[in-house]
Amino acid sequence: KVKVKGGKVEALARRFKKAGSAYRGGDDGGWDEWRYQAEYGMGPRRLLLLAAPSADHQFSDQERSVLAPSPGKQGWSETTWFGHDRLELGGKLAVDRPGAIYAYTRFVMPKADSVRFWAGSEEGVQVWLDGREVYRYQGQRPHQLGQDRLPAYLEEGEHHLLARVQVGEGRGEFSFNICEPLDDPDYAGNRYPGLRYYVG
Numbered sequence: 517k518v519k520v521k522g523g524k525v526e527a528l529a530r531r532f533k534k535a536g537s538a539y540r541g542g543d544d545g546g547w548d549e550w551r552y553q554a555e556y557g558m559g560p561r562r563l564l565l566l567a568a569p570s571a572d573h574q575f576s577d578q579e580r581s582v583l584a585p586s587p588g589k590q591g592w593s594e595t596t597w598f599g600h601d602r603l604e605l606g607g608k609l610a611v612d613r614p615g616a617i618y619a620y621t622r623f624v625m626p627k628a629d630s631v632r633f634w635a636g637s638e639e640g641v642q643v644w645l646d647g648r649e650v651y652r653y654q655g656q657r658p659h660q661l662g663q664d665r666l667p668a669y670l671e672e673g674e675h676h677l678l679a680r681v682q683v684g685e686g687r688g689e690f691s692f693n694i695c696e697p698l699d700d701p702d703y704a705g706n707r708y709p710g711l712r713y714y715v716g
Contacts, residue, residue, distance in 0.1 A: 533702040556634075556661040557706035559601045559693035560621045560677070560713040565593040565609045568616035568680070575618075575678075581647040583678060585620050587716055592620070595715050601661055605681050606688030614684040621677050623694070626710030628672045632697040634662040634705055637690035640682035646675055651692070659689050662705055667697060677713075 535554040564585050575583065585592040596608050605617040635643065635651050638659040643651040651666060681690050694711055698704045 531703065534706070555701075555705065556601055556691075557693055557695055559603075559634075559691060559707065560623070561598050561601075562595050562621065562713065562715050563598070563603070564620045564715055565596050565605060566591055566618040566620070567609055567611045568618060571612075571614045571616060571682075573616065574680070577647065580644055580678060583620070583647075583676065601691050601693065602659065602689055603691060604687045604689045606683050606686070611683050611688070614682070617681050617683055617688050619679045619681065621713050621715050622674060623677060623711055623713045624674050625670045625672055625708070629670065629708070630697045631668050631670050631708050632695045633666040633668055634664070634693045634695050635666070635691065636660050636663040637681065638686040639684055639688070641690045642680045643692055644678045645670075647678075656685070659686075659691070661691050662693070670694070 534557075564587060566585070588594045593609060598604075598608075603619065605619060609617055611617055633643075633651060635641070635653075636659050637653055637657075639656055640654045641652070642649060650668060651664070653664065657663075677692070679690065679692060681688050693705065694708050695705050696703065696708055698706075
């Protein structure tokens with residue numbers, strides 16, 4: 517029951533700049549990982565995981581269009597939380613190698629607008645939104661946050677995100693974030709304002 521008097525609060529709001537590469541936590545280099553993280557916004561942190569039945573398994577277009585897994589049902593994991601945007605699936609779910617792990621989440625887009633997908637992986641990965649493929653990489657490489665950046669457009673409302681991550685010699689690590697379409701290094705890579713990921 518707070519009443520705010522005076523001018524509009526929105527006029528006083530200021531965006532926080534990311535610390536980026538200027539972030540320093542100590543001269544011993546022990547904070548280098550956090551300095552790296554400070555250049556990136558927050559992607560999905562809660563996912564449902566499923567070990568693919570075989571290394572070459574793929575859901576059909578029809579299966580992806582109706583896919584709506586629930587935590588702990590039909591082989592999907594309970595809600596799995598990650599404390600970092602480098603989503604290391606192999607550390608959360610056992611899988612035969614070579615193999616693949618599916619990761620699933622939902623999100624709400626607050627309004628129709630242009631966005632930018634920031635994606636990366638150490639091995640092959642595919643990402644679908646609402647059953648449509650929006651990103652693919654095949655091969656092996658050192659994983660970096662935001663190493664691939666793709667322009668896109670999303671409608672307002674609920675969406676479904678599914679990723680298929682190959683697990684061979686690596687840890688099944690990948691990243692995917694839906695960001696503001698900005699090039700300014702102080703803000704580029706931030707999650708689109710008002711976008712919320714969730715499962716269940």
